[in-house]
């Protein structure tokens with residue numbers, strides 16, 4: 593364990609099993625200083641200098657309690673996930689999409705309500721956007737790639753000098769419809785296929801979320817198919833004319849992998865109490 597990470601053990605309730613060692617004994621619940629958790633995440637997610645949208649504001653967006661025992665993770669910092677984090681008395685809400693996408697705006701109306709709810713209840717908010725799409729272990733793209741039988745070997749999805757996604761070869765070649773079924777099973781929701789590629793698919797690229805702008809790059813890389821969350825109307829013609837299958841598997845559905853995996857990682861490594869809040873948008 594990293595000596596820089598300071599813990600304090602506190603007595604837990606009698607029904608609290610030891611989640612760290614998986615023993616059926618009653619043990620302690622870990623408490624971690626928020627500052628230590630932030631340092632760890634900064635390093636693990638390589639946040640420093642990572643290019644992103646200016647409004648993504650990766651890292652701690654709203655300060656909460658100085659010590660963290662319980663974390664809830666979610667794709668979006670919506671009013672619904674904030675309310676649920678408060679209801680569960682979580683110390684930190686960790687999300688992929690943070691609070692400030694609208695940019696510099698007065699803190700009125702729903703912006704005010706979201707912030708007020710967090711601050712009055714001492715719940716911190718931590719956001720990690722593109723670094724969590726791109727991460728090799730807990731990233732949305734790598735995990736979705738593995739979930740569809742793709743060994744992620746090359747990078748794709750170039751954004752401001754970094755590659756967000758992964759590409760590789762399927763362990764077994766499939767028809768486009770078989771790939772659709774596989775992606776459907778992986779994301780647990782409907783998948784739309786824009787046909788344009790070969791009858792048999794071997795090489796696939798994955799960029800989660802709104803990755804429609806990477807279709808040309810995927811085609812130029814010689815890939816048979818490209819999986820992303822959502823795109824634009826003109827992507828239909830991109831698929832047909834670049835000669836690549838494009839699968840839209842849902843923005844939300846392709847981006848649950850990262851926060852869930854990061855939550856599991858923190859629970860395992862630090863013994864924190866972590867839960868994922870599933871609030872699908874259907875988009």
Ligand SMILES: [Zn+2]
Nearest residue numbers: 801802843847
């Ligand atoms: Zn997204």
